[in-house]
Structures are given as C-alpha cells and as structure tokens.
Amino acid sequence: MDTFLQQLVNGLTIGSMFALIALGYTMVYGVMKLINFAHGDLVACSAFVGLFVFSQLLGGKTSVFVVVGVFLITIVIIAFLGLLLERLAYRPLRNAPRLSAVVSALGASMVIENGIMLLWGPQMRIFPELIPMITWNFQGVVLSLIQIIIMLLSMVLMVGLYLFIEKTKIGAAIRASSIDQDAARLMGINVDTIIATIFLIGSALGAVGGIFVGLYYRGITFNMGWLYGLYAFVAAIIGGIGNIPGAMLGGLLLGLFNAFIAGYVSSTWANAFTFTLLIVILIFRPTGILGERVAEKV
C-alpha cells in the first residue's frame, strides 16, 4: 500500500509537469495542426535559463522573492523565444506542404538544443535548490515541499487557463480558430494574433514546466527536451489533441502510468510501456479520452 500511495504522489507530480508541457503542444496542434517539435527544447531551455537567472542575475542566494523572480523572468524570456520561433520557423511555411513545416520544426528544435549546448556546454548541470528540501512522512509515504508546490502551482495555472479559454473573448477566439480557421478569419478574428497568443501562453506554461523539471530532477542536460516533449505529446493525444482539459487529464494520467510502471515493473521499461500505450490508443481511440478539437481542413 505504501508503494501505491508513494507512486500516486510521484505520479501526480510528474503528471502535473507533463500536463503543463502538453498544453503547449495541444494548443498549437489544435489551431495549426502542427506538431511543434521545438516545444520540448524550449522547455529544456527554460531550465537552463532559470539556472542562469538565479546564479547570474539574482545573486545566487534563494529567497521567496528570488524564486518568484526566477519564475517570472524565465517565463518572459521563454515566451518571447516562443514568439520568435513562430515568426521565423512556422509563419513563412503557413501555405507550404505540411511536411515542410515538420522539417522546419525539427530544424528549430536543433537550433534551440544546440544553442543550449553552445551556451552552457554538453555536460549535465545542476539546477539550484531554489526550494528547500523539506519532506513529510505520512506512514511511509514521503511527500516533499517541491512536490506540493509543483502540484499546487500547476493546478492553479491549469484552472486559470481553463477559465481563460472558456470565459474570455480571446479564449473564445482561440476555440473558434481550433474548429475552423477560415471561418474564424471571416468572423473578424485575427488568426495571426491568435496563433501568436497560443505560442506565448504555451511557451510560458512550458517554461514553468521546465523550471519544475529542474527543481524536481536537479540534473539538466541540453538534450533532455526531446524526451519530455514526446511524453507530453503522448499525454496530449491521450487526452484528445487540441482539447485543453484533455491535455491536463492526459498529463496526469500519463504521469501516474509512468510512476506505476517505474514502481511496479522497472524504470528501464518506462519508455517501452508508455509508447506501447500510445500506439494502443492511436489504434483504438485516436480521438483521445475527451475527444479532439482540431481545425478541419476540408
């Protein structure tokens, strides 16, 4: 029973991170039907940027003020990078064959990944201990402050995003663009702005996810983006691509699945199980648990 609860806690923590990263994928795919392969690398980048902000800009000594500062400054930088990514790598290929956009995305991924390597080197770096390692022990189940913060903050952000998408005008415009880009344009929605907005939001959320990855795993490498990116994309598909609550649900489910595999089978099989799950879902229920929401290209 201990292992079960422990894996539950671990799973929800990892799942929250997956969910935040998955949101970036799902919003972009919903409107543009494009897998933003560079998203995972932006997430990795944010961990390194967070490290940089902490040690070079904010003095290297932690405090509540510093933690907030790391988050905010990193988010701004990564969100800006996300906008730049869209502008340079995707916008020029709006009308090109779909596969060309995929290659461009892969190229962008390479740029960001190697950019990280150029700036911070190929070895693993240690993310600073921004949040003190305080843990509680409930009858054999270990819960850390970091885990609580990750889960709570993720929840707040996801609820916030959900309300934003469902209750605001811009949110409605995003949903409209997800269903039919051309119709949205005809209704006076500036789809270019909408796309820029989702890249902004998606990257910002990914940035938070990246900092969490740094806080939780401590060791960060320049090429870790791909695997997190793929996992998050699997999460988005599980929940239903283009569907925002779906990405949240998918992320949490995938985190739990991963934790239980690691706990009960072996972590060396985690990838194999995860992607087998993906293939099974693609074959039997490709629209995901909550159903897709993608732009229809008639």
Added chain:
Amino acid sequence: MDGRDLILTNVTKRFGGLVAVDDLSLHVRPGQIYGLIGPNGAGKTTAFNCITGIHACEEGSITWGGEEIRLLPPHKIVQRGIVRTFQTIRLFSQMSVAENVMSGRHIKSMQKWWHGIIHTPASKRDEKDNWRAVFDILEFFDLEKYAAYIVGALPYGIQRRVEMARAMAIDPTLLILDEPAAGLNDNETLALIETIYRIRERGITVLLIEHDMDLVMEVTEYLTVINFGKKIAQGTPEEIQKNPAVIEAYLGSEDDDF
C-alpha cells in the same frame, strides 16, 4: 454486351440528423443513358457516392447484375465494372496526362506486387500493352498531343476530357458521370454529347448527373428527378418536362438552367 442492371431500392443515407438521400429507388438498364437530376443540394452526388462505395448507406439495397454492392469499398466497385468521374475534377494534378490515363489501366494489368521489385518478360509485355492502350484512348479523346503535359497546368475543358479518358481506360460496363458539362463552353458541351454517344455505341451504360438541361434533354433516355433526397418524378425527358412537381421544384429553387 454485358447485360447488368443497376437497381437502387429504398436507399437512404443520413449524416447525423440530416437525411441526404431519402428512400431512393431507381433502375438503370443496360445500354441506357440515364439521368439523375434535381436542384442543387438535392442529394444527387451523395447518391452517386453511395453507389460507388465512398459513403456507406445505412438502409436499402444497391444491386448490380443481381449482386448486392451496397457495402463494398470503392476499389471493389470498380472491379465490378462501375466507374465514375467527379464533379470537381479529381485527377493526379502533378502527373502527366498519359500517367493519369495509365492509372485507369491499373486493374487491367496482370502485374503482381513483386513485379514492382523484379520484372519478368510477362510484366514487361504487360507494361507495353497497357501503355499502348493508353495511347489508343488518348487518340479516341483527341488528347495525344497533351500526353506529356502536366495535367494540373492544362485548361479546364481538357482536364475534363482527361478525366473521362481515365474512366474509359478502366473499360467500364457502367460509366457514372457527375456533372460532366460543368464549366464547359457550348462547343465543349457539344463535343461531350458526341463523346457520350460514342461511349454508348461501345455498349457502355451511362448514368449521369447534370444541370445543363439542354444536354439532359438531348442525351438522356430516362430520368429520375430528386429533391431534398427524395424522388419526385421519373420518366422520359418529354414526360419530365411537363411534370408539375418537377417544374415546382425547379422554379421554387433558384435554378435558372431549366
């Protein structure tokens, strides 16, 4: 010639709550030139899609020479001799005219999948025979000079001819034409009428959808008229012209070709 009848009985096709084809029945006899007409959105193309296997219609029966073909996929319908053209031309636009017509020879070729890896004397002969057939068909349709041209770059009227050439390459028993005169000028339409007669002379049954009433009255022998998916009349062109329900349907809508 091949004496197969196409019989639709109580065919119904729904899309969610919308009934696109409603309890449609018709009987096309071998060698006929049969027309399916009706105002825009009446469900004609959907009916064709049901016959050719693009949509699965839930209710009713479609038999061809006595065999039930309602639930067969498109390529199996073609194997049984029913070939169609599309309202919007669906050619392989990046490929040449000759290659497009060659695609029609696909089911006529004896080659197996392994001939894609290794050629045999039989497969080489098969290639020659089929290319020869392609060029014969190009001649029939007066298209030889366009053989090497990329189809997508050619004028609309020529593309229409290529589409018919491709359909004829398959050697059909029943040729289904979906608005073959759409977008054609008067001369091209006259040529089309000629072509339809020549096709019928070869013993091929023709079933067509068309809005150009001059063409319909001239070429067809028997018509079914549908509106909102339902049959509202059937008969010879002369009978249809005088049918009050038909006149009502066309005048009631904005159709001006009548």
Added chain:
Amino acid sequence: MMKKLQQLGYPLFFIVMALLPVGLNDRWLAIATTFIIFTIVALSQDVVLGKAGMFNMGQALFFGMGAYTSAILNAHFGWPLLATLPVAILIPSIFGILLAGPIIHLRGDYLLVATIGFNIVFVQVLENNLGGLTGGPNGIFGLQMLTIPGLAFLQNFTPYYIALIALLLTLLIFRNLETSKAGRALHYLREDDLAAGSIGINTRVYKIFSFGLGAGIAGMAGTVYANQYSAVSPEAFNFIQSVLFFTIVLVGGSSVPGIILGVFVMFILPEIFREFATWRYFIFGFAMIFAMILRPRGLWPAKFGRIPKAFLEKG
C-alpha cells in the same frame, strides 16, 4: 543536354564511387561507406515517405532490425554473415507489414507519432537485452565480417564495396518500381487517395506493400552496416536517427539525386565541418528551416513524366 546528363549520370556516379576509395584515408573511407549505407536507408525511407506519401519517422527501426538480426545470428548462432542477409531482409519486411496494418489508416501526424513510438519501443527492447540476445546498451561486438574470396588484398575496402553493391541493387529495384504497376500505384495514392480508390486501386494493400518494401531494403542496409563496424549498438538505431532519414528525404527531395544530395548535406557536411563541432548542428538547424522556406519540395524534387520514350516519339 539534360537528357544526356541524365543518361550519363548513373554510370558516372558509379564509376566515381568505385574509384573513390583509392584517394581516401581510413577515416574518410569509413565515412564514405556509411554515406553509401545511409543513402540506401534514405532510399528505403523514400519508398514510404516520398512515393507513398506516408509520414513515417521510424525507419531506423527496420534498419536496426536487419542489423541486429544479422548480428544475433552471427554472434550467437555462428551463421556466416552472408547467410544472414535473406533473414535480415525478411524479418524487417514482415514486421513492416505487421506494424503497418493497424496504423496505416491514421491521419498523417498520428501515423508519424505511432512510427516514432515503434522505434522507441524497439530501442528500449534492445537496451534491456531481451532474452539475453540483444546485448544491452553496449550492443553486440565481434561479428565475423564478410570477405570476398580471392580478393584478400582488398580487405580494407571490402565493407565499402559491399555497400556499393547493395546500393546498386537498391537502385535497380527503384528503377523496376518506377516502371511497374505497383510503383505507379504508390504515386497515385499519394496524390489523391480517394481518386486512387475510385479507379480501382486497393490503397490499403499498396500502402502496406510500401512499408514492407522499405523495411526490407532498410534491413539489407542494416546487415551491411553491421558488417562495416562488425558490431551493432542500440543508439545507432534510435528515433533521432529516424529523424535524420526523414529529414534527408524531405530536404533532398524525393528523387534519387535528391536523396544522395540529402545524405551529403545532412551527413557529409557535418563531417567536413567537424572542426566546428559545437557550432555545426546549430547552423544546421537554421539551414533546415531556410531550406524548407525556400524549397518546400526539397532541393531536387521528384519529377514525373515517366512515359516510355517509344510512345512519346509516336505522338
């Protein structure tokens, strides 16, 4: 002029490639050998991605399957490498057919992710030393290399020439494919799946065929690769490699010259610029983006008009 060039192109290419080893040092000979092998894999990728138009980003899976089949049969069961070749072609082909079946109907991006998924599962199976056969993260070493009897003095060059023969074989298959019913069917179903079905092509069967054929060719390349290094390891066949082959076909273009060009750009160029090790992939990424913006269909796109000359002369 173009026609003359096209006629001379292939013979010229092979003459150059046959004479090449003479002027190369050991490092560049190995690079050239791998260049040829990667060209074969990229061509196999082209069958699925370029000709049949399916978003396959898992070709390294079949490449690795062929390599590992040969390695396992050779190292664990003592088969001579040449004897493993038919099996190394057959097993990936069968897997290609089996794996393609359930996923072929998926929408493009989903198919892409499914193939990545297969690749990742495969690599992890290799790393976990399944059944004690696959050798774990370090792979399998010490394979008995292929030798051409009587040409022992060319021992150094043998892997290179074996690769070249395999490439020749692949190009012959390609030529046969392009002038056959099956090959044309792939083009038709790529251009317009619905139209292809409506003129009688069983698109599902041909899509699976393309997967099987691509897998078989990649499997053959795998054996040649295992021969070159007399070893196999999982990381040579991970999905990042698949991304490489995928990119080669799209950046180079779906034609034989395009693919050779693509392998050159994506593989040889980084080797040439090895001194700029840290910067090369960074620049590369930009190059890929610009290549797609400027030439969305690749540097040397496919051209149609494969009409037998005899018939064109008549008209």
